[in-house]
Amino acid sequence: MTALRHLMRDPVAAFGLLIVVFAVFVATFAQWLAPFPDDAFESNIMQRLRPPSAEFLFGTDNLGRDIFSRVILGTRSALLVALAVVLAAMLIGVPVGLIAGWRDGWLSEGLMRFTDVFLAVPQLILALALGQLLAPGIFTAMVALALTYWPFFARTVFAETRRLRGALFVDALAGIGAHPARILFLHVLPNAAPAVLVRATIGMGFTILTAAILGFLGVGATPPTPDWGLAVSEARQHLPDAWWFATFPGLAILLLVLGFNLLGDGLRDAADPRLRRSRH
Amino acid sequence: MTALLDIEGLRVDMRGGAQILDGVSITVAPGQIMGVVGESGCGKSTLLRAMLGILPRGATARGRVMFEGRDILPDQAAQARGRIGFVPQDPYLSLNPTFRAGDQIFEIMRRHATGTRADHRAKLLDLLRAVQLPDPEAALRKYPHEFSGGQRQRLLIAAALSCEPSLVVADEPTTALDVTTQREILGLLREIARARGLSMLFVTHDFGVLASLCDAVTVLYAGRVAEAGPTRAVLDAPTHPYTRLLLACHPDRAVELAGIPGTVPPATAQPSGCRFHPRCPQAQAHCADAVPPLLAITEGRSLACAHPEPALV
Numbered sequence: 001m002t003a004l005r006h007l008m009r010d011p012v013a014a015f016g017l018l019i020v021v022f023a024v025f026v027a028t029f030a031q032w033l034a035p036f037p038d039d040a041f042e043s044n045i046m047q048r049l050r051p052p053s054a055e056f057l058f059g060t061d062n063l064g065r066d067i068f069s070r071v072i073l074g075t076r077s078a079l080l081v082a083l084a085v086v087l088a089a090m091l092i093g094v095p096v097g098l099i100a101g102w103r104d105g106w107l108s109e110g111l112m113r114f115t116d117v118f119l120a121v122p123q124l125i126l127a128l129a130l131g132q133l134l135a136p137g138i139f140t141a142m143v144a145l146a147l148t149y150w151p152f153f154a155r156t157v158f159a160e161t162r163r164l165r166g167a168l169f170v171d172a173l174a175g176i177g178a179h180p181a182r183i184l185f186l187h188v189l190p191n192a193a194p195a196v197l198v199r200a201t202i203g204m205g206f207t208i209l210t211a212a213i214l215g216f217l218g219v220g221a222t223p224p225t226p227d228w229g230l231a232v233s234e235a236r237q238h239l240p241d242a243w244w245f246a247t248f249p250g251l252a253i254l255l256l257v258l259g260f261n262l263l264g265d266g267l268r269d270a271a272d273p274r275l276r277r278s279r280h
Numbered sequence: 281m282t283a284l285l286d287i288e289g290l291r292v293d294m295r296g297g298a299q300i301l302d303g304v305s306i307t308v309a310p311g312q313i314m315g316v317v318g319e320s321g322c323g324k325s326t327l328l329r330a331m332l333g334i335l336p337r338g339a340t341a342r343g344r345v346m347f348e349g350r351d352i353l354p355d356q357a358a359q360a361r362g363r364i365g366f367v368p369q370d371p372y373l374s375l376n377p378t379f380r381a382g383d384q385i386f387e388i389m390r391r392h393a394t395g396t397r398a399d400h401r402a403k404l405l406d407l408l409r410a411v412q413l414p415d416p417e418a419a420l421r422k423y424p425h426e427f428s429g430g431q432r433q434r435l436l437i438a439a440a441l442s443c444e445p446s447l448v449v450a451d452e453p454t455t456a457l458d459v460t461t462q463r464e465i466l467g468l469l470r471e472i473a474r475a476r477g478l479s480m481l482f483v484t485h486d487f488g489v490l491a492s493l494c495d496a497v498t499v500l501y502a503g504r505v506a507e508a509g510p511t512r513a514v515l516d517a518p519t520h521p522y523t524r525l526l527l528a529c530h531p532d533r534a535v536e537l538a539g540i541p542g543t544v545p546p547a548t549a550q551p552s553g554c555r556f557h558p559r560c561p562q563a564q565a566h567c568a569d570a571v572p573p574l575l576a577i578t579e580g581r582s583l584a585c586a587h588p589e590p591a592l593v
Contacts, residue, residue: 166336167373169384175334175356190378 006270013266019259027076034069041224049242059244062234063224067244070226071252077227078256081142082207086200088146093153094196098184100154101161112158119151123210124217131219138221141214145207156199160192194271198264205260212253228253283307284479285331285447286346290353292323292330292503295338298547300326302503303343305574306481308447313473313480315494315511317487317526321544323503324483325369328449332366333357348446362392365440367450369483371432375424382420385439392443400442407438411468430461437465441472448473449481454489466493487530491515496580499523502545502555505574509581519577519588521562554586562587 007013031037035057043063050060058067100111127144134140161184164170173183214220215229223230228249235246285308292301301323308314316324330341333356345353352360368374375384382404389400401420408416411434419427419435427435433453440448450469454462470493473480484490490497490511498508499520507520518524525540542559545551551558557567567586574584 164373168334168368168370169374169376171329171334171336174337175332176358176361187376187378191376193378 004270007266010266010269012262013269016259016262016264016266019255020263023075023079023256023259026072027079030073030076034066034072036066036069037073043224049238049245051242052244058248059242061231061245062238062242067231067248070231071228071248073226074228074231074249074252075256077138077221077225078208078211078253081138081211082204085142085145085149085207085211086203088142089149089203090153090196090200092146093150094157094189096150097154097157097192098161098189101158102165102180102184102188111154115151115154115158118148119155121148123148124213127210127214128217128219131214136219136222138211138215138225138227141211141220144214145210149203149207152199152203153196156195157189157192160195161188164188164191194267198268198271201260201267202264205257205264208260209253209257282349283346284310284312284348285481286344287327287331288344288346290327290330290341290343290345292326292335292339292341294547295340296548299550300339300503300547301330301341302550304500304503304505306498306505306508308479308481310446310479311477312496313470313482313494315490315497316481316483316500317485317490317497318500318506319485319526319540319544321502321547322500323547324485324500325451327500328366328451328481328483331357332364332449362388362443363445363447365443365445365448367433367437367440367448367453369451369453369455371429371436371453371456372424374436375432377424379423380420381422381424381427381435385435385442388439389442404438404442407441408435410441410472411435411438412464413438430457430465433457433461433465434468437469437472441476445478447479447481449483451483452485455484455486462489469493487515487527499526502550503547504555505582505584506556507581507583507585508574509578513578513581519581519583520585521560521587522556525561554584 007017026033043065045064047060048062048064050056052059056066056068058071061067061070096111096115100108100115123145126148127141130140130144170183170187173187211220212229212232215227216233218233221227221230223234231249232246235242235249238245285306287304287306290301290304291299293299304323304327306314306316316327318324326335326339329335331345331352335341341353343353344351347360348363350359357364375381385404386397386400389404393400393403395403404420405416408419413419413431413434424432433456437453453469454465457465466489469480472478482494494511496509497511497514499506499514499522501522506522507514507518514523515527518527529539540559545555545558551568553566553568553570554560554572557563560567564587570586572584572586574582576582
């Protein structure tokens, strides 16, 4: 609770939180908030590329679909993709970090060098390659993103586990016969939780951006899914005349990524003021 | 008088061949405060950890640690839990930073102390007042990082006493504190020990602390006992060259600050014979061959040296 209060005192972080909460709200109630929820899949070619108006706040796209509705509907997939990727990355990275931090010798070295190898893989290249290898689509993109993001969690958790491994309370737990899994998950991991949470929040923003890039490159979401990156990509052919087509989905990406980054920074400051880096 | 704690021939080996302790024997009588001194790396902390069953991974202990008439080494001190209180050296990571201080101490008490939750609470509050921790009620709800170093050490002393132990082992509990706090904490420990008839095994490298607190002293060098005896006798008339040199290093006693040439040998490369011989001013050729046995020299005093200070033996 102290962390939340600290967060609210930081206006920039509070603004980030506001954006994220707003996005979650929009995603949850997208079906009811969108004026034309059917425009997710139905086209209406007679009213294509209309500029913003009272009826179509953000204008219409090349298939005559309401861009405002599609931005709203796209929020859900953007958030779900980011959440799934970050959770999958945590599921791989956290245990790897715990085990590597706890053990000595070849297992620890092996795991961390394996982590370094994955850290060196460029995200977009892997996603493009996987997209060619498997079917291009949002699932392939998510696999590629999760595979390149888990090393950050592994390293964060590894550092904290190493720091606490020699702590007296850990020795005492081992001394009374507590199983290493119990020590690691119940006593060591909570100490790493703030760092993991900060990493996850920043990872959300990062994943949304990368997923949009992949959509733009054609290896992310597939038409006719309402996806922000895909919309920007489709809009390319109609620039600069239909400026609204690319602008509003692009702004949605910008806003949500900004929100997650500001929130992540704020969380980092709240969790550990010594780690202040990106601002001030 | 039977000993409360009787450590006999305690050996600790690390995986990989390093030998931290080699046949250490220490006896603590009921109500006695025994000091253990030596330079860093002599195995002082390992000694305590071995008898508490919290050795680092890869270390194995052999020998006998008789406590209240039973050997507690084979079951890693499980029988003695709650009967031995431990005050650690580093007050920071001794408590888990993610749990409230009070909860962590109550958990110990639930396992080892008699009585109900309310009894535990009342008793812990009494102890926190005894160790002069300000606002004990609030302290229970705080997290470890919300205390200062001295407060945390007081808290840990209270925790060590929470299960009414008959023996308290303390690992340089005041080294991390400033001098005034150090004095207060030592005074507190002495008072509590006297008032409750506690025995203590007190590891330190400070002779001032030793002189003011301990009844008897064991000097450890490179994992072996160099000299042991009543504090006054040992400090006034050290017989082992190491003790003498160690005492000469103490700023209060020397006009010109002396040192001991060389360093404590690493546990992987212990010298043959007497382990102190490479640094010893009295050393002779055979010191490198024969290990000097620990022999009783006068009532209550023992020494492991082939060439002790001649005038004093």
